[in-house]
Structure formats: structure tokens, C-alpha cells
Amino acid sequence: MEDMCAQWSGTGYIGNPTDCTRWGYCKNQELVATGTCSKGEVYEPQSQTCQYDSTTACTTSAKQTCAALKTAGFVAEPTDCTKYTYCFGDGTSETQTCPTGQMYAANNNSCVWGPTCPQDTLCRFMPNNIFVGDPTSCQQYLQCINGYGVSGSCPDEFPYYNAASNVCQKTDTCTGNGGVTTSTPPVTNIPCTPGLETYTADGETCYGYLYCDGVAEESVWGSCPFGLSFDEAKQTCISPAATLCGSDRCQNTNLTFAAVVNTECRSYTYCPSNTVGTCPTDFEYFDEVIGKCVAEQPKQTICRETLPPSSNE
Structure with a gap:
């Protein structure tokens, strides 16, 4: 909830992404209070109120929703966007899986072609009709509408979104990577062995390497394409999850x-x-x-x- 408050310039209540019966209160981009709904109630983020669990879906558990819901209907599986659950209205439920390559879209109760999960957004726990920063990009924002995030981009002349003032501006206010590739780090070249072409991890980043082309006396610095990390053992750029690196793993990626x-x-x-x-x-x-x-x-x-x-x- 601390991270969610940091993306919102407003003041008000938000849902807890790990417990649908709990809530938080944001002010000045900080989480200043937390609380729990009464027994038999769950927190409904869009209206910022606690509602009876027999009529309101739990935002964090399909099983909990179906156990309490008195009417039949479909609900999304919060931990797996490829699945959905049908509540029979009597406490029982049945979970189904979307066809390969598709995601469940709770806004229209159907499976759609992925890879983006429609309900995988912080707007699921935020009030209705507000603007928040997009955690994946310093140059984008989200408009929260009925629990879903509609993405928007700042114009070229004012490219950065300021979550504190809810405006686009020229100055980069990001405190982290936010999907923006960092500048080339200063890396000391290493002596090269004539006739030997090698790639060596630069030791400062997960995506940079030092390259000896077999002719030059000293190596030159290079970097993997955006979204990849360098694996020295395999001598190539691969998925960050498929290699080990002790440096900043957020750099050169769009990972949230x-x-x-x-x-x-x-x-x-x-x-x-x-x-x-x-x-x-x-x-x-x-x-x-x-x-x-x-x-x-x-x-x-x-x-x-x-x-x-x-x-x-």
C-alpha cells in the first residue's frame, strides 16, 4: 500500500492488495493509516467503503468471494490471470482455465488474447475516476475507471508525469528506473589478448559487457538490447530471470x-x-x-x- 500511495497525488482510502478486508489511507503520497472492515464485510476500493461480503467480491481471493457470495457469477482469479472461477451462489465454486495464450478479462467475463492481464493493475485497489502514476514508466499515467487502468502518455514537450502534482512536466522526477534505460556507466577497459575474441561481464551492471574483438589492445563496452541481461557463461544476452546478477536488476528493463x-x-x-x-x-x-x-x-x-x-x- 505504501507503493500505491506514492503513485497518487490525492487523499483517500485504498484497498489492501493482500487482504480484501483491510484498507489504507493515503495523504501526501504516504500511507498514514490502516484499518479493517467489520466481520462479514470486505473493502470495496472504487466506492472507498466496506460492503457486505455476500454481495461484494473480494479483490484478493476468488475462493473467499464464492464462499460468501449469495448470487451466481464469474470472478477473476487474483493470483492467476489465465483462470477464472464461477460462483454458484451457494458457497460452492468451479475454476476454469482460459485457452492457451489467452487471459481472463473480468470486465466482460471472457477470455481474451494476452499477454496483458486487464485486471492486473494497481487501479483494482484504488478509488474510481482518479489519475495515478504508472509504476512501469515515468512518462505514463493511469486513469482508474471501475477498477481498471486506462493508460495515457505525457506529450513530447512535457514528457514526465509527476504523481505528486498530477501533471506532465519537462523535469524527470523519477526516483528509480521506471522503465527508463539508465545512461552508460563508466567502465574501465581491460587489456585484450591478440587474436582472442571474448565477452566479459562489466561487473557494474547486469546488461553491460566488455568486448575484445581480437585486434584492439583494450576492450570496448557494450550493452544488451533493452529487456535482456548478459550471461558470461553463455556468452550472450538472455532473459534476466535465466541468469544471476548481483547488480541492479531493474536497469535496462521495463520490470515493475x-x-x-x-x-x-x-x-x-x-x-x-x-x-x-x-x-x-x-x-x-x-x-x-x-x-x-x-x-x-x-x-x-x-x-x-x-x-x-x-x-x-
Whole structure:
């Protein structure tokens, strides 16, 4: 909730993304209070009120929704956008999976072609008809409408969105990467062995490398395409989740959340503010590829392997 308040210039109540019975209160981009609805109620973010759980969906649990809901209907699975659940209105439910390559869209109760998940947005927990910063980009904002985020971009002459004042401006106010590629870091070249072409990790970033072309006496610095990390063992640029790196894993990517190395994916970094969070106990692992906390440990390298202490400094 702290991260959600940081993206909103207004004052008011928001939902708790891990517990639909709890709420927070934002003021001056900070979380200043929290609370819990009465027994038998859940917090309804769009109206900023607690409502009876028998008539209102729980924003964090389809199972909890169906157990209390007195009317039949479809609800989204909060932890898996490829699935949806039908509540029979008597406490029972049935979960279905969308066809391969499709996501469930709760706004029209149908499966749509992905990869974007319509309800995977902080607007699901925010008041209706407000503007908030887009955590994935310093140059975009979201208009929250009925729990969904409608994306907008700042104009070229005022390219950066200021979440504190709700305006687009010329000055970059981002405190983190926010999807913006960082400038080339200063890297000292290394001596090259004549006739030997090699790529070496630059030791300062996850996406930079030093290249010896077999002719030059000293290496030159290069970088992977946006969204990829350099893997020295494989001598190529690959998915960040498929390699280990102890430097800033948010750089050169559009990741909103990045798994923290050497935590078995139990912790993640919120890239826009460079703050670290931990997944809840019932979904204790963070899956960087889908951007969600999950119950089972992902098979990705970042989750299954660790760096020696000296490589993580």
C-alpha cells in the first residue's frame, strides 16, 4: 500500500492488495493509516467503503468471494490471470482455465488474447475516476475507471508525469528506473589478448559487457538490447530471470518488480522506488516472468541458484 500511495497525488482510502478486508489511507503520497472492515464485510476500493461480503467480491481471493457470495457469477482469479472461477451462489465454486495464450478479462467475463492481464493493475485497489502514476514508466499515467487502468502518455514537450502534482512536466522526477534505460556507466577497459575474441561481464551492471574483438589492445563496452541481461557463461544476452546478477536488476528493463538474487525468489524489488518487499506466506515465491507471488517456487535460474558472496557485491 505504501507503493500505491506514492503513485497518487490525492487523499483517500485504498484497498489492501493482500487482504480484501483491510484498507489504507493515503495523504501526501504516504500511507498514514490502516484499518479493517467489520466481520462479514470486505473493502470495496472504487466506492472507498466496506460492503457486505455476500454481495461484494473480494479483490484478493476468488475462493473467499464464492464462499460468501449469495448470487451466481464469474470472478477473476487474483493470483492467476489465465483462470477464472464461477460462483454458484451457494458457497460452492468451479475454476476454469482460459485457452492457451489467452487471459481472463473480468470486465466482460471472457477470455481474451494476452499477454496483458486487464485486471492486473494497481487501479483494482484504488478509488474510481482518479489519475495515478504508472509504476512501469515515468512518462505514463493511469486513469482508474471501475477498477481498471486506462493508460495515457505525457506529450513530447512535457514528457514526465509527476504523481505528486498530477501533471506532465519537462523535469524527470523519477526516483528509480521506471522503465527508463539508465545512461552508460563508466567502465574501465581491460587489456585484450591478440587474436582472442571474448565477452566479459562489466561487473557494474547486469546488461553491460566488455568486448575484445581480437585486434584492439583494450576492450570496448557494450550493452544488451533493452529487456535482456548478459550471461558470461553463455556468452550472450538472455532473459534476466535465466541468469544471476548481483547488480541492479531493474536497469535496462521495463520490470515493475524484479526478484532479489540469493533469496530463492522470496523477495522482490519494486523498481520505480528501488524498495524491497516480501511475498506473503501463502504465496511465498515471486515469479518475475509473470510479475506475481505464487505458491510454488519457479524453476527460473534466479529462483533456484545463488551467487557466491563476492559476486553479489
